[in-house]
Amino acid sequence: MAKTKFQALRGTRDILSPDSERHRALVDVFAEEARLAGYGHIMSPIFEELGVFQRLGDSTDVVSKEMYAFEDRDGSMIALRPELTASVVRAFVQHNPAALPWKAWYEGPQFRHEKPQAGRYRQFSQVGIEVLGSDDPHIDVEVVALGWRFYQALGMSQVSLLLNSLGDASCRPAYHAALETYLRDHFDDLSEQSQATLEKNPLRVLDSKRREDAGIIAGAPLMVDHLSAETAEHFAAVRAGLEALGIPYEISPRLVRGLDYYTRTTFEFASTALDNAQNAVGGGGRYDGLAESLGGKPTPGIGFALGVDRILLACDAEEAFPAPRTAPDVFVVDLTGGAEAILLTDILRRAGIAADRGFDGRSMKAQMKVADRSGAPWAVIVGEDEVANATVTLRDMHGESGQTSVARDALAATLNTRLHPEN
Numbered sequence: 558m559a560k561t562k563f564q565a566l567r568g569t570r571d572i573l574s575p576d577s578e579r580h581r582a583l584v585d586v587f588a589e590e591a592r593l594a595g596y597g598h599i600m601s602p603i604f605e606e607l608g609v610f611q612r613l614g615d616s617t618d619v620v621s622k623e624m625y626a627f628e629d630r631d632g633s634m635i636a637l638r639p640e641l642t643a644s645v646v647r648a649f650v651q652h653n654p655a656a657l658p659w660k661a662w663y664e665g666p667q668f669r670h671e672k673p674q675a676g677r678y679r680q681f682s683q684v685g686i687e688v689l690g691s692d693d694p695h696i697d698v699e700v701v702a703l704g705w706r707f708y709q710a711l712g713m714s715q716v717s718l719l720l721n722s723l724g725d726a727s728c729r730p731a732y733h734a735a736l737e738t739y740l741r742d743h744f745d746d747l748s749e750q751s752q753a754t755l756e757k758n759p760l761r762v763l764d765s766k767r768r769e770d771a772g773i774i775a776g777a778p779l780m781v782d783h784l785s786a787e788t789a790e791h792f793a794a795v796r797a798g799l800e801a802l803g804i805p806y807e808i809s810p811r812l813v814r815g816l817d818y819y820t821r822t823t824f825e826f827a828s829t830a831l832d833n834a835q836n837a838v839g840g841g842g843r844y845d846g847l848a849e850s851l852g853g854k855p856t857p858g859i860g861f862a863l864g865v866d867r868i869l870l871a872c873d874a875e876e877a878f879p880a881p882r883t884a885p886d887v888f889v890v891d892l893t894g895g896a897e898a899i900l901l902t903d904i905l906r907r908a909g910i911a912a913d914r915g916f917d918g919r920s921m922k923a924q925m926k927v928a929d930r931s932g933a934p935w936a937v938i939v940g941e942d943e944v945a946n947a948t949v950t951l952r953d954m955h956g957e958s959g960q961t962s963v964a965r966d967a968l969a970a971t972l973n974t975r976l977h978p979e980n
């Protein structure tokens with residue numbers, strides 16, 4: 558039988574160390590920002606009933622073209638989550654928490670059948686937050702600020718915040734009508750795709766990046782000019798809050814974002830360090846109608862999702878947030894056949910010292926080579942003499958203090974002082 562060599566599927570990748578450690582470190586930074594702001598961690602299933610995601614609206618590509626939806630063994634239709642807001646809102650409705658606002662953060666993989674390219678994958682990771690149960694504009698400010706502070710905590714400085722208001726039930730229908738009339742007046746000049754989008758959702762035409770549409774979109778009526786007094790006031794309060802925090806933003810009146818459910822505050826974070834096509838490193842907004850459409854009580858909500866893979870690309874471009882060090886603290890070179898290394902690495906690891914070792918009873922030279930390659934700043938060498946004297950030889954791999962003999966019982970303490978001289 559032919560030997561088959563498998564590869565990760567198109568649009569998916571293995572993230573190996575140290576990139577995987579960097580990914581985890583990023584999630585840790587996010588978790589800390591979220592904890593400081595009073596958000597609880599939610600871990601929801603990776604797959605859900607298809608209907609949960611269909612509530613996001615079928616004029617969105619994410620739902621209509623990109624979803625990994627399939628029939629389960631019992632005939633029911635399920636889907637891998639393409640995003641997490643719908644799952645979190647479904648969980649909120651299901652568990653009906655008493656204390657509002659309910660604030661949750663998450664991290665994990667999402668799945669979209671997209672055309673893979675740099676910064677665009679079929680399995681990618683997001684971190685995000687959702688807040689349900691309040692439409693206080695100060696919540697909008699808190700949410701946007703959390704995203705902003707997170708990028709800052711990573712050391713990113715080339716991020717811009719684009720802000721818009723999409724109105725709500727009090728003003729969006731009238732705006733929709735005005736926009737639709739305008740677009741129909743220019744129907745023949747629109748791209749074929751936008752003509753089709755217009756039939757489903759005129760607002761999404763504003764999202765078109767096609768050159769043919771640019772002129773028409775530039776002249777289209779804008780939601781921000783059609784806000785009701787109440788939504789305009791809400792938007793003004795959001796802007797004032799961001800200004801009070803010194804968070805710079807740009808009003809982007811054509812920002813509609815990919816999903817249909819957004820109302821009022823909508824925003825996107827873009828990295829100016831990345832090339833234009835894939836420069837969105839995160840985005841979010843209010844979705845005051847989503848809980849109700851998922852069978853819950855009318856409940857306002859707002860949140861964002863930030864793309865981990867893309868943030869790391871932006872960090873590369875800015876030389877920010879390097880991968881954490883993954884080298885062990887010490888490498889044990891055992892010349893007695895390996896039995897000593899079993900004991901020594903165990904002692905060291907229990908003392909909180911990252912210890913690795915050589916295997917396969919290799920020569921001193923071969924083991925030293927591995928020790929060197931491991932990047933460990935210290936090596937412990939143990940041979941028959943050392944075993945007889947209950948000592949080990951401690952070698953400074955960077956050469957500064959050479960080699961010393963240390964009593965075996967004092968090894969962990971000695972290493973801890975050398976590794977952390979400040980304590």
Ligand code: AMP
Pocket residue numbers: 640669671676677678679680681682683815837838839840841862863864865866867868
């Ligand atoms: P969205 O859920 O579409 O609003 O996306 C939020 C963020 O997730 C985007 O700003 C991107 O950073 C990231 N993202 C979305 N789709 C992908 C993808 N296919 N591959 C990598 N990152 C993505």
